[in-house]
Amino acid sequence: MQLVYVFDAYCGWSHGFSGTLNEVASRHPALPVQVVSGGLFTGSRRVPIREFGYVQGSNAQIAELTGAEFGEGYERLIADGSFVMDSEAAARGVAALRQAAPAHAAKLAAALQRAFYVDGLSLSDPATYRKVAEEAGLDADAVVTAFEGAEARVAATADFHLSASLGVTGFPTLLAVDGDSVTPVARGHATADEVDRRLAALRTP
Template identity: 35%
Template sequence: MAYLLGERSQPIAAYPHIPGANSRIAAHYGVTFGQAYQSTLAEGKLVLNSFHPALALTYLKDRLPNHQHYAIVTAIQSAFYQDGLSLSDISTYGKIAEQFSLDRQQVETDLAHVFQQDSSPEFIQARQLGVQTYPTLLLEKNGMFYDVRRQAMTVAELEMNLDQLLKDN
C-alpha cells in the first residue's frame, strides 16, 4: 500500500477493495475490526490521509519513553480500526494522549500547529531506509534497522522473527 497523500487522500468509499482486504486480514491473522470502524467504512465518507497520523505519531513518540512507542502505535491503530475515529481529527490524539498521562489540551494545541507542516521526518526516514510497502515493521538495534516482518504471514512468525533479531548481536 502506498501513502495516502495528495490525490490519493480520498473518502474511504474510493477504496472498494478495503472490506475484502479486511476480511482476508481477519481470517488470516485472527484480528477483529470494531463495529464503529465497520460503520465508518460502510458510511464511506471518512477521508483517508497518511500524513496526519505520521505527524501525530512523531509528535507523540517525542513525548513518551521508548518503551511506550509500541503502545502508542497500538492506541492509534485501535482508534481507527476499532473505534472508527479519523486519524486526521486532532481530538482523536487528545483522547489517546490521556491514556498516556499527557495533557490533552496541550497535545491538541500543539498538533494544530504540527498539522500545518508540509513534510514528515518519518516519511523521509522511511524512504531513506528503503521502505516501499506498508505496513512495514522495523526494529532499530544498535543503530541498525531490521525488517521484522520479512516474509512473516502470522503473528507467531512475526514473534519468531523478533525473538531472533533480539537474540542476534
C-alpha cells in the same frame, strides 16, 4: 541495536501487526523501538475510501491471520465510502504522541490504530488525540496543541523521508538497525517468535 517500526496508522496490516510489536517490545525491554510514519495515503492517494475497493476483503484476511479487531464504530465510519484517510494528519498525531511519551511510542501507535479501526474515530480530528492521550495518562492539551502545530508537520515530513531513505516499500516493516546495518526482521506479517528468531540470528557471530 534498536528496532525501527515503519507503519501507517491508516494501514490495516499495521493494525494487525500491533500485537506482535507489543509482544516483541515486552520480550526485549532493553531494545529501543523507534516509531516512524510511512505516509501511505498522501497526495493523489488521499481520496474517499470507496475508491479502495479491496478494503473489506483485506480486513477480513487481516482479522483471520492476526486476530485484529475491526469494530462497529469503524464499520459505521466507512459505511458510505466517503471517509478520506489522510496519512499526513495521522503522522502529525503520531509525532505529537511520540513527543509526549517517546518511550511508549509503540503502545501509543497501537492505541491510535484501535481508535480508528475499533472505535471509528478520524485520525484527522484533534478530539481523537485528546482521547488517546487521556487514556494513556498524558497531558491531553499539550498533545492536541502539538498535533495542530507546525513542528508536527515538520516531523511528519521527516518521517516520510526517513521511511523512504530506509528503503521501506510496504507497511508495516520492522527493521533492526545496528550502526550502518539495517536488516528487515518483519514485513507485512510475522509472529513474535519469528521476529525473535531473526533477531537471534543477527546477534550470532
